[in-house]
Amino acid sequence: MLRLVSRRVAVAGRKDGSWQKRVKFSTAVRSGRLEGKVALVTGGASGLGKATALEFIQEGASVVLADVNAQLGRQAAQQLGPKAEFVECDVTVEPQVAEAVDFAVVRHGRLDIMHNSAGIAGPPTATDVARLDLASFDLVMGVNVRGTLAGVKHAARVMSPAGAGSIICVSSISGLMGGLGTHPYAISKFAVAGMVRSLAGDLCRRGVRINCISPFVTLTPLVVDQFTQLYGDVGRQRMEQIVDSVSELRGARSEEMDVAKAAVYLASDESKYVSGHNLVVDGGFTSYKHLNLPMPEGINP
Numbered sequence: 262m263l264r265l266v267s268r269r270v271a272v273a274g275r276k277d278g279s280w281q282k283r284v285k286f287s288t289a290v291r292s293g294r295l296e297g298k299v300a301l302v303t304g305g306a307s308g309l310g311k312a313t314a315l316e317f318i319q320e321g322a323s324v325v326l327a328d329v330n331a332q333l334g335r336q337a338a339q340q341l342g343p344k345a346e347f348v349e350c351d352v353t354v355e356p357q358v359a360e361a362v363d364f365a366v367v368r369h370g371r372l373d374i375m376h377n378s379a380g381i382a383g384p385p386t387a388t389d390v391a392r393l394d395l396a397s398f399d400l401v402m403g404v405n406v407r408g409t410l411a412g413v414k415h416a417a418r419v420m421s422p423a424g425a426g427s428i429i430c431v432s433s434i435s436g437l438m439g440g441l442g443t444h445p446y447a448i449s450k451f452a453v454a455g456m457v458r459s460l461a462g463d464l465c466r467r468g469v470r471i472n473c474i475s476p477f478v479t480l481t482p483l484v485v486d487q488f489t490q491l492y493g494d495v496g497r498q499r500m501e502q503i504v505d506s507v508s509e510l511r512g513a514r515s516e517e518m519d520v521a522k523a524a525v526y527l528a529s530d531e532s533k534y535v536s537g538h539n540l541v542v543d544g545g546f547t548s549y550k551h552l553n554l555p556m557p558e559g560i561n562p
């Protein structure tokens with residue numbers, strides 16, 4: 262997923278210690294923005310999916326976690342309490358996705374929110390197209406693109422008759438600009454963002470909304486694993502410094518909760534007229550590039 266470039270990044274914390282002043286979001290205030298709603302979260306056993314499930318529950322939803330990692334999934338459901346249930350599901354196997362959707366509907370009578378967070382990074386070394394391993398490309402595309410599409414398809418199957426629902430897909434900053442991820446990962450995330458655009462019209466006509474979230478690098482198990490492959494076991498604090506050193510927004514760090522809260526907005530009725538949107542949660546990272554023109558005194562006539 263992550264892509265190293267020849268430019269060396271500073272891994273020390275910012276000199277002014279600004280990353281330490283990051284905003285702490287309160288989880289205490291809750292207004293029931295998802296009261297009574299039913300959500301299915303793929304990839305819900307870990308990272309961004311699990312954080313989103315927690316946020317959904319705290320906003321009043323019942324959540325079914327669907328994940329290929331049964332041990333982690335059961336553990337997560339237990340941690341999240343009585344409003345969470347787990348169903349084992351490999352998103353690359355369509356009947357299992359269909360079963361997970363049906364499980365939620367049988368259990369709760371309907372499905373209001375489908376959050377497709379299941380994803381894999383692939384090897385961090387896949388940056389040379391001339392040596393690309395197409396088998397590992399297929400693997401990444403199978404989970405990230407086909408798996409997401411299966412989630413959308415089966416959510417649409419049960420949401421269409423109800424004429425309502427919110428589907429959320431997870432892309433990445435790697436799906437917005439070239440050069441930020443390995444080729445398989447970046448291509449898969451461009452495809453997820455494109456999928457949302459491609460399907461929005463079809464789903465709009467059924468009363469179903471579909472949107473995308475594109476997060477910045479966030480220290481989930483997926484990223485910790487990638488960093489460990491690249492840097493060795495350098496420890497959590499060092500990894501946080503690495504993330505801070507590549508971030509653009511001073512004084513804030515990308516956290517799981519940032520994505521989870523974006524998902525609450527897209528899942529809730531507050532976004533009732535928002536569809537086909539890509540909600541970028543990257544602290545401004547992909548919104549600009551500096552034009553590094555030489556200073557006038559550096560130009561020799």
Ligand SMILES: NC(=O)c1ccc[n+]([C@@H]2O[C@H](COP(=O)([O-])OP(=O)(O)OC[C@H]3O[C@@H](n4cnc5c(N)ncnc54)[C@H](O)[C@@H]3O)[C@@H](O)[C@H]2O)c1
Pocket residue numbers: 303304305306307308309310327328329330333350351352353378379380381404408431432433434475476477478479480481482483484
């Ligand atoms: N963490 C980041 O920096 C970041 C940034 C941008 C986008 N994303 C995307 O966010 C999503 C969640 O990633 P994360 O960082 O929380 O990673 P994570 O590894 O913590 O969680 C991913 C979950 O998906 C599950 N999963 C993997 N393959 C699956 C399959 N075939 N079927 C069902 N479940 C499967 C895993 O078991 C895991 O529980 C991914 O789509 C990822 O590409 C992450």
